[in-house]
Amino acid sequence: MSALHPPPDIPPRDTAEELQLALGMLVRQLRATSAGSGVSLSQVSVLKRLDRLGPSTASELARAEQIRPQSVIATVNALQADGYVTRTPHPTDGRRLLISLTPEGRAFVGERRRAGHGRIAELIAERLSPAEQRLLAEAVPLLRRLAEH
Numbered sequence: 001m002s003a004l005h006p007p008p009d010i011p012p013r014d015t016a017e018e019l020q021l022a023l024g025m026l027v028r029q030l031r032a033t034s035a036g037s038g039v040s041l042s043q044v045s046v047l048k049r050l051d052r053l054g055p056s057t058a059s060e061l062a063r064a065e066q067i068r069p070q071s072v073i074a075t076v077n078a079l080q081a082d083g084y085v086t087r088t089p090h091p092t093d094g095r096r097l098l099i100s101l102t103p104e105g106r107a108f109v110g111e112r113r114r115a116g117h118g119r120i121a122e123l124i125a126e127r128l129s130p131a132e133q134r135l136l137a138e139a140v141p142l143l144r145r146l147a148e149h
Contacts (some may be wrong), residue, residue, distance in 0.1 A: 014067065029123070030116055032090060037112070039082070044112060046075050047084060047101065050122075051109045055098040 031041070039047075042065075047054060049064050052126040058076060071086040076099055079085040084105035101109065124133055 026120075026123075030109070030119060037108075039084075039108070040075075041080075042071070042075050043079055043084075044109075046072065046079065047105055047109050050085065050099065050101050053124065055088075055100040057096050061095075063097065079105070110146060 037056040044060060045065060049061060053060070053064065056064070058069050058072045063075075065072065076085060076087075080087065083102055085099050087097040087099055090098050093125050124136065128136060
């Protein structure tokens with residue numbers, strides 16, 4: 001069977017195992033592309049989330065990242081120490097703080113995005129046929145649905 005026409009009736013557990021292995025290998029390649037930035041993957045994830053959502057509270061970030069608020073706070077503390085985020089009072093709830101990207105944080109996210117997208121685009125162009133590229137593009141919404149809660 002070709003990659004475009006997998007055999008029918010593949011058990012979901014087999015698909016899950018193969019998907020996990022493939023995603024792990026891809027993530028490792030992307031990590032190698034951005035090694036040496038001094039920013040952890042969890043920190044990058046929070047920065048990218050802030051770039052997409054805009055200013056957010058720690059609890060909003062924790063929900064979006066599906067991690068504990070204490071973990072978000074530790075991550076935000078490190079990012080603030082590095083100058084990537086800032087905290088300001090919430091406009092309607094004085095007990096809460098809004099976390100926002102600084103110009104340095106926004107620049108870092110842009111650089112990371114360009115590097116990561118560029119590397120993935122290279123891999124797609126180099127390793128997949130046009131038909132496989134179309135199939136991958138069609139699978140992206142399905143992968144996004146798996147990732148959402």
